[in-house]
Amino acid sequence: MGPLDTHAHLADLPDVDAVIQRAKAAGLSGIVAVSATAATCEGTLRLQGSHEGFVHAALGVHPTEFFDQDLEAALALIGANSGRCVAVGEIGLDYWHRLVRKDGAQRGRQTEFYVAQLRLARELDLPVSIHSRGAWGDCLSLALQHGPGRGVFHWYSGPPDVLARVLDSGYYVSCTPALEGSPELRAAMERAPLERILVETDSPVWIKSQGRASEPADVLLTLRHLADLKGLPLGDVEAATTGNAETLFNLRSAR
Ligand SMILES: [Zn+2]
Structure with a gap:
């Protein structure tokens, strides 16, 4: 089993079939494709259908993309396709988004989307990508x-006290290629035990050190930075994080 990219906005990537071919050529065993809007949920489902067993779908409405989204329609879409999903996501809260910071009503609406999707995930018994x-x-x-x-706090760069509670609660945290340069992300991954860490890219997020947008094959960079940080052999870090992803997203039974 090669590594998995556990968080990529695959439906947002140009020339996605070539991207998937490069991920396979790089040795990846799969990609968890997250969604952010009704349109990207549809895109994710299309990719899951055309790359079955390699692209795993997560459906959800993102906390910075909910402004023009219909919550009831989104819940119905996720519910109707839950059998094809490995997770509900990307969902959550973002208090730093400019439209939320200056408008309490938008913060309330953001919370409403988050809570409704958490409840649906509980009902469907699916993990969440937060x-x-x-x-x-x-x-x-x-x-x-x-x-x-169960779920993952994706790209966790928050404070150590919340991290301790996240880990105590059984949730995972994940890191991206930004591990190379982000002090907050490094501090969190130093504290978290390897058994609770997933690797990802958050593609197509820009990788500063590379001067380009990321794609799932770049999860190899994430693994290398994590192995350096932990002072462990790359193979050990890859095996552990792949096993964690398979457990959280229940991928063993899917094979
Ligand atoms: Zn994301």
């Missing part, structure tokens, strides 16, 4: 109150 920028404590509290009890 975006928690600037809202780490509230994201965890609401997940514990309403969520399915």
